[in-house]
Amino acid sequence: MYNKGTIIPGLIIFVGLMLFAVLWDGGGKVEAPKPEKPVGYKECVKPLQYMKESHMELLNVWRDEVLREGKREPIEVGGVMYEKSLQNGCMHCHTSKKKFCDTCHEYASVYPYCWDCHVAPQEDVALKEAR
Amino acid sequence: MRVLYPFIAVLALIVVAFLGGKVTGLQYLLGVVLPYLAFGVFIVGFVSRVLNWAKSPVPFRIPTTCGQEKSLPWIKPDRLDCPSNKLEVLGRMILEIFLFRSLFRNTKAEIHDGPKLVYGSSKYLWLFALLFHYSFLVIVLRHLRLFTAPIPFFVPLIEFADGMLQIGAPRLYLTDSIFLAAIAFLFLRRLISRLVRYISLPADYFPLILIFAIGVTGLLMRYVYRVDIAAVKQLTAGLAAFSPTLPAGIHSIFFVHVTLVCTLMVYFPFSKLMHMGGVFLSPTRNMSNNNRAVRHINPWNDPAIKPHSYAAYEDEFREFMKDAGIPVEKE
Numbered sequence: 001m002y003n004k005g006t007i008i009p010g011l012i013i014f015v016g017l018m019l020f021a022v023l024w025d026g027g028g029k030v031e032a033p034k035p036e037k038p039v040g041y042k043e044c045v046k047p048l049q050y051m052k053e054s055h056m057e058l059l060n061v062w063r064d065e066v067l068r069e070g071k072r073e074p075i076e077v078g079g080v081m082y083e084k085s086l087q088n089g090c091m092h093c094h095t096s097k098k099k100f101c102d103t104c105h106e107y108a109s110v111y112p113y114c115w116d117c118h119v120a121p122q123e124d125v126a127l128k129e130a131r
Numbered sequence: 132m133r134v135l136y137p138f139i140a141v142l143a144l145i146v147v148a149f150l151g152g153k154v155t156g157l158q159y160l161l162g163v164v165l166p167y168l169a170f171g172v173f174i175v176g177f178v179s180r181v182l183n184w185a186k187s188p189v190p191f192r193i194p195t196t197c198g199q200e201k202s203l204p205w206i207k208p209d210r211l212d213c214p215s216n217k218l219e220v221l222g223r224m225i226l227e228i229f230l231f232r233s234l235f236r237n238t239k240a241e242i243h244d245g246p247k248l249v250y251g252s253s254k255y256l257w258l259f260a261l262l263f264h265y266s267f268l269v270i271v272l273r274h275l276r277l278f279t280a281p282i283p284f285f286v287p288l289i290e291f292a293d294g295m296l297q298i299g300a301p302r303l304y305l306t307d308s309i310f311l312a313a314i315a316f317l318f319l320r321r322l323i324s325r326l327v328r329y330i331s332l333p334a335d336y337f338p339l340i341l342i343f344a345i346g347v348t349g350l351l352m353r354y355v356y357r358v359d360i361a362a363v364k365q366l367t368a369g370l371a372a373f374s375p376t377l378p379a380g381i382h383s384i385f386f387v388h389v390t391l392v393c394t395l396m397v398y399f400p401f402s403k404l405m406h407m408g409g410v411f412l413s414p415t416r417n418m419s420n421n422n423r424a425v426r427h428i429n430p431w432n433d434p435a436i437k438p439h440s441y442a443a444y445e446d447e448f449r450e451f452m453k454d455a456g457i458p459v460e461k462e
Contacts, residue, residue: 001182001185001186002185002186002187002188002189003185004185007181007182007185010181010411011178011181011182014177014178014408015174015178018173018174020275021275021278021279021371022371022372022373024279024283025278025279025280025368025371025372030280030364030365030368030369030372032361032365032378033361049359049380052359052361053357053358053359053360054357056300056301057300057357059300060299060300104360104361107280107361107364108276108277108360108361108364109276109282109286109287109290110301110360111287111290111291112300113297
């Protein structure tokens with residue numbers, strides 16, 4: 001073999017880069033996120049699977065309807081009225097951003113810009129109100 | 132035909148994976164067994180290809196020279212296009228690997244009325260190749276978020292910069308759109324330009340179609356079919372930690388994406404895609420042009436065979452040469 005001095009280190013660097021994800025983790029098992037479910041509510045505005053996969057689309061539609069078209073009327077799902085609002089709708093039941101939103105978002109490296117404008121509920125106050 | 136067969140092959144892969152992704156037993160095969168297998172083939176194949184190249188001797192200096200060689204002190208040498216030492220070679224290689232300098236020199240030839248052959252500069256290949264490769268790199272780095280926990284610091288930074296325009300939710304990544312546009316250009320270039328179409332083979336179309344399909348399935352997952360990202364990460368992070376779990380409820384389109392990526396990894400070491408490793412080992416780029424300064428001797432020359440100059444040759448065969456009427460230098 002020729003040029004061992006460059007080929008071998010080069011290949012080691014290549015394999016190391018390719019195995020970056022394995023080496024970074026150190027082989028530990030990754031726990032699935034467990035977002036805290038709201039107390040006293042069983043259903044959301046849409047089925048669970050839809051909310052898991054597409055809640056951001058719904059939030060975007062709501063934002064457009066409320067802010068750009070002025071359609072602020074609440075929506076009724078299964079006899080319960082929900083306000084079309086992140087702060088007063090979603091966060092009314094899901095009282096904690098940290099224990100609900102952030103669990104999955106941080107897990108999947110998702111940093112939505114909701115909170116650039118919206119105010120997250122104060123963790124302690126919201127918990128007390130919920131009780 | 133040369134376009135059709137690769138197209139049908141990719142289509143068949145998509146159909147098989149889409150149907151397979153709906154069956155739980157096959158999900159394990161496509162989502163766990165296949166990725167490990169494909170990754171193994173990729174790494175082992177890649178390394179053995181490079182080692183095989185490293186075993187091939189390159190006894191003579193064969194750099195392509197595109198400028199003035201280092202000569203007398205008052206003649207200005209072209210240090211990058213005709214490197215004469217290791218440092219200049221390093222500069223040439225860095226520009227080649229990071230900026231595709233060779234493609235920058237791409238030319239086109241056209242026949243105008245006359246008939247008149249006209250050559251001109253053509254930078255589109257260079258531009259779109261650069262866009263394609265860097266978008267691909269960013270996309271691969273972004274995917275680290277699915278394989279690592281904790282996520283490396285640079286991944287959210289890349290995601291932030293990439294989703295800077297804040298179009299839609301989830302945010303549209305710039306590299307996704309650039310990637311698809313660039314690969315569409317590279318594909319259409321082979322179809323539209325007569326000259327390039329003539330020399331294009333199925334092995335040229337297949338990777339383009341395959342990578343385009345990978346990009347499209349990725350976008351479908353993000354915007355149309357919408358997979359549960361937390362479930363997907365359970366699977367992918369499990370793969371990286373060597374304790375794979377298969378959560379229920381992942382949409383079939385995810386398995387199409389994974390199968391296509393695995394196909395790419397398996398195909399990689401046996402194809403032109405090996406230019407990823409090959410660019411480092413191109414003798415026409417990574418050698419210095421010092422033929423006049425240094426004498427390079429073929430390493431497998433038989434030392435028993437001594438140099439035989441023309442003068443000695445003539446001394447040996449003078450009489451025969453004279454008899455045959457061949458002119459000699461010394462009588």
